[in-house]
Amino acid sequence: MKKLSDIGEREAIRIISKILSKGDTALGDDCATLDMDEEHYLLVSTDMILQQTHIPQEMTPYEMGWFIVAVNLSDIASKGGIPIGVLLSLGLPREISEKFLKDLTKGADACAAEFGTYIVGGDTKEANEVTLCGTALGIVKKDEFMPRQGAKPGDTIAVTGELGKAGAGLLNLKNKILDKDLSKFLLQPIPRLKEGRVLAGQKCVTSCMDISDGLSSSLYQLKELNKTGFEIDLKNLPISSDLIAMGEKHSNLDVCSVALHFGGDYELLLTIPPEKFKQTREIMRENDLELIDVGRVIEDEKVILVENGRKKILENKGYEHFKKPFSSILPNLN
Amino acid sequence: MKKLSDIGEREAIRIISKILSKGDTALGDDCATLDMDEEHYLLVSTDMILQQTHIPQEMTPYEMGWFIVAVNLSDIASKGGIPIGVLLSLGLPREISEKFLKDLTKGADACAAEFGTYIVGGDTKEANEVTLCGTALGIVKKDEFMPRQGAKPGDTIAVTGELGKAGAGLLNLKNKILDKDLSKFLLQPIPRLKEGRVLAGQKCVTSCMDISDGLSSSLYQLKELNKTGFEIDLKNLPISSDLIAMGEKHSNLDVCSVALHFGGDYELLLTIPPEKFKQTREIMRENDLELIDVGRVIEDEKVILVENGRKKILENKGYEHFKKPFSSILPNLN
Numbered sequence: 001m002k003k004l005s006d007i008g009e010r011e012a013i014r015i016i017s018k019i020l021s022k023g024d025t026a027l028g029d030d031c032a033t034l035d036m037d038e039e040h041y042l043l044v045s046t047d048m049i050l051q052q053t054h055i056p057q058e059m060t061p062y063e064m065g066w067f068i069v070a071v072n073l074s075d076i077a078s079k080g081g082i083p084i085g086v087l088l089s090l091g092l093p094r095e096i097s098e099k100f101l102k103d104l105t106k107g108a109d110a111c112a113a114e115f116g117t118y119i120v121g122g123d124t125k126e127a128n129e130v131t132l133c134g135t136a137l138g139i140v141k142k143d144e145f146m147p148r149q150g151a152k153p154g155d156t157i158a159v160t161g162e163l164g165k166a167g168a169g170l171l172n173l174k175n176k177i178l179d180k181d182l183s184k185f186l187l188q189p190i191p192r193l194k195e196g197r198v199l200a201g202q203k204c205v206t207s208c209m210d211i212s213d214g215l216s217s218s219l220y221q222l223k224e225l226n227k228t229g230f231e232i233d234l235k236n237l238p239i240s241s242d243l244i245a246m247g248e249k250h251s252n253l254d255v256c257s258v259a260l261h262f263g264g265d266y267e268l269l270l271t272i273p274p275e276k277f278k279q280t281r282e283i284m285r286e287n288d289l290e291l292i293d294v295g296r297v298i299e300d301e302k303v304i305l306v307e308n309g310r311k312k313i314l315e316n317k318g319y320e321h322f323k324k325p326f327s328s329i330l331p332n333l334n
Numbered sequence: 335m336k337k338l339s340d341i342g343e344r345e346a347i348r349i350i351s352k353i354l355s356k357g358d359t360a361l362g363d364d365c366a367t368l369d370m371d372e373e374h375y376l377l378v379s380t381d382m383i384l385q386q387t388h389i390p391q392e393m394t395p396y397e398m399g400w401f402i403v404a405v406n407l408s409d410i411a412s413k414g415g416i417p418i419g420v421l422l423s424l425g426l427p428r429e430i431s432e433k434f435l436k437d438l439t440k441g442a443d444a445c446a447a448e449f450g451t452y453i454v455g456g457d458t459k460e461a462n463e464v465t466l467c468g469t470a471l472g473i474v475k476k477d478e479f480m481p482r483q484g485a486k487p488g489d490t491i492a493v494t495g496e497l498g499k500a501g502a503g504l505l506n507l508k509n510k511i512l513d514k515d516l517s518k519f520l521l522q523p524i525p526r527l528k529e530g531r532v533l534a535g536q537k538c539v540t541s542c543m544d545i546s547d548g549l550s551s552s553l554y555q556l557k558e559l560n561k562t563g564f565e566i567d568l569k570n571l572p573i574s575s576d577l578i579a580m581g582e583k584h585s586n587l588d589v590c591s592v593a594l595h596f597g598g599d600y601e602l603l604l605t606i607p608p609e610k611f612k613q614t615r616e617i618m619r620e621n622d623l624e625l626i627d628v629g630r631v632i633e634d635e636k637v638i639l640v641e642n643g644r645k646k647i648l649e650n651k652g653y654e655h656f657k658k659p660f661s662s663i664l665p666n667l668n
Contacts, residue, residue, distance in 0.1 A: 005428035019439040022452040032455030048423040053460045089382040094339035105353040118356040121366030126387045133467035
């Protein structure tokens with residue numbers, strides 16, 4: 001009999017989607033969308049993290065609280081939404097200290113407040129390991145909603161910021177390569193809510209998701225949903241300058257591989273008709289936000305990496321639950 | 335330093351409430367309430383269950399799916415809401431079979447469909463034990479919302495059905511006392527959505543919650559919130575007939591104790607002005623629903639049990655996370 005480790009997370013989601021009465025439409029996006037009124041969708045996202053599979057041991061309770069709120073708000077951001085509340089379910093071992101609980105709560109509250117919303121409810125339960133499940137709620141005008149599905153051949157592919165920051169953060173945490181603290185990129189990610197709102201307001205984004213699973217994994221997910229291909233040009237990728245600096249110190253660190261495959265960055269990945277790109281980037285700049293052209297949507301259903309002008313298939317090496325451990329994506333440094 | 339096992343779940347929630355910017359108002363009820371429009375609240379509830387602390391080993395994957403949806407819908411029911419969607423976060427070990435995943439999904443979908451709603455989204459993650467986190471969404475007219483806080487001295491205390499069904503279910507599962515299957519009361523609870531809607535429509539319920547934590551625990555929670563006392567008359571309690579039949583076979587089974595303290599029944603506990611009670615019960619009966627008068631709200635901030643006409647303090651022996659194991663509430667049978 002097949003196990004989840006044989007089929008992986010993506011196939012598991014397909015199996016679930018086939019069974020549910022609501023069908024595929026419900027589960028193919030970052031958020032569930034419910035009709036709020038004629039003009040607005042209610043957006044709802046839920047995301048769980050668990051100590052042994054997701055939480056680096058260096059993460060403080062404050063950072064855990066921040067993280068679980070941030071990753072849920074990132075799903076609202078990727079649909080162009082405005083957050084209206086966050087709920088937290090905390091599964092905690094009984095030997096956890098009162099201070100741990102307080103710090104965790106402070107981190108969650110600080111992240112919600114930073115992005116203009118509140119923790120509005122939740123649940124606490126006894127668990128064998130720290131288990132945090134968040135639910136974020138948001139609203140978006142129906143005509144500004146940015147779906148995952150809608151990319152067309154010819155569209156420009158863009159990202160909202162540097163890739164590989166979180167990977168650099170984890171590498172530095174484990175190996176102390178650079179004499180600076182990069183851990184916040186990994187442990188206190190910034191949901192791109194402002195970016196999402198400005199982009200949504202332009203009403204020209206044809207597809208959007210966050211790249212928390214890694215760029216390659218995200219492109220494969222968009223390829224499957226959109227029945228189109230994605231071609232990325234390596235020379236245009238905004239690779240984290242910290243990651244590049246690390247690569248200069250460690251010859252066996254494949255900087256591009258970390259930037260392409262390691263997740264945790266929480267930038268937005270989107271497609272946009274080419275004739276709308278420059279104007280949209282201009283408006284993003286006026287708001288002190290970035291929008292970087294990294295490639296284009298193609299007809300051929302493949303994910304292609306252009307490296308020094310030569311095209312090759314970009315493998316799907318991003319993290320996938322059940323199939324492989326998280327750490328397998330990062331190299332051992334010499 | 336104090337641990338969660340020292341302070342218990344209720345104190346943990348108080349600590350969280352004090353830290354959160356939104357404050358106490360957010361966390362004292364079964365659901366978070368958000369303004370949807372002038373007339374309606376959006377209700378949101380989240381509830382997590384974990385294999386080792388919450389899931390009896392006899393529970394099938396189908397029942398687990400049903401259960402996590404049912405307990406979240408119960409929170410919507412207790413506020414008078416109409417469910418509009420459920421999200422599920424599944425934390426699953428990698429050695430779980432595909433069949434387990436399918437059965438779990440079928441159970442969740444069946445429960446949502448039974449109560450007129452859908453699974454609209456979710457998340458799957460790798461975990462060391464089965465960890466299920468649900469989020470239920472609902473709507474309720476603001477003037478029909480049934481809060482936890484609002485009980486007044488003199489109000490009639492009522493419940494919507496038998497007490498101790500789930501306890502009888504677990505006892506029978508463990509000891510095979512009666513020659514019938516009672517496990518569904520424990521493993522496939524029925525959220526009292528229909529009851530909640532009819533009650534809410536009467537606009538006279540002064541406080542309401544479900545009794546999933548047990549009657550005594552629920553009364554203590556209402557006492558603390560309402561700054562009033564609660565007096566229950568044992569002779570009026572609708573104790574499960576199956577539980578009573580078990581008591582007749584086992585002399586050391588304290589039937590009343592199970593009915594008063596063991597949770598898992600998911601009936602609604604509510605207060606209602608005495609002059610409105612009969613009419614409300616009549617309307618419930620017209621809808622084939624029960625409403626049973628079990629006592630009255632008193633000024634003295636105590637929880638009192640009247641037994642053979644004599645009053646005594648009803649102890650708070652219900653389940654509380656972190657403080658004691660679930661099984662401690664049920665007796666060992668001779």
